[in-house]
Amino acid sequence: MKFSVGTQAIVVGDVDQASIDSIAAIAENAVPATLALANARADHPLLILLPRSSAEYSRWQGVNPQVTVDSGAMTVRGLSGKPGWIVVNQMLDGNDTLITGAETPLISDIIYHETFHAVTLPSKWVYAPAWVIEGYAVWTSGHSAQVVSSMHPKNPVLPTYAQIHSADNAPYYYDAGSFVGYLQYVYSWQTALVFYQDAIAQNTPDVDALFNKHFGVSLPVAVAAWKRNYAHQVANVDLYT
C-alpha cells in the first residue's frame, strides 16, 4: 500500500507512488477550491482511494445506496456528515492503462467532480433529480462550459434519471452541466447554489416549486430559455464542421 498525506487530501492506493502523488497534487487544489465554491467546510482531509484494478474498483459499488457512481470514479458518503471519500477507477480506457498526471485533464475533472459530490451530499440516499446531482458536479468541475463545443450534443435535453444512468450517458452529463452553467450565468452562482442546497435538503424528485421560488420562473420556462441560448451559440460558433 502506498499513500500521500497532504493538508487537503489523503490518497491511499495499491498503485505506483507516481500515480498517488499526481492525484494528491490535483486534490490539494481541488478540495479548497470546491469547498469555497460550495460554501462548505471540512473537518479533515478528503480520503481518495486508488484500487489496483477495475475489478477491485467495482467492488466498492457494493456499498450502495450510499454511493454516487460515475464512469471514472465514485463518491462514498461519509458515515456522519461530510465529506465522504472518493474511489477512483484508474483503468478508464479499458486497457489497464493508468490515466494519471496533473497535466491530464480527464483525471483532474474527475477529482473535482467527485470532490463536489463528497463535500455537498449527505450520508444518505439522495432523491433529488439526477440533473441536479450530476449537473452541479459537472459544472463545478470545469468539465462543462456555457459555450458549446464540437464534443457536445446539438440538441440538449434536461436529462432524466434513466438517461444519466444509461450506458452512453456522457452527453447527458454534459447537458445537465450546461443547464447549471446557464443558471449561474443568468441568475448568479449564489442563487444557483442555494437552490442546489435546498434541493438536496428537500430530498424529493420534484423540485418544481423550489425552482420557482429561487429563480422566479418555472423549470420548463428556464429549460426552454436555456435551449434557445444553446441554439443561439451553436448558430454563432462554427464548431460542427
Ligand SMILES: [Zn+2]
Ligand atoms: Zn457524478
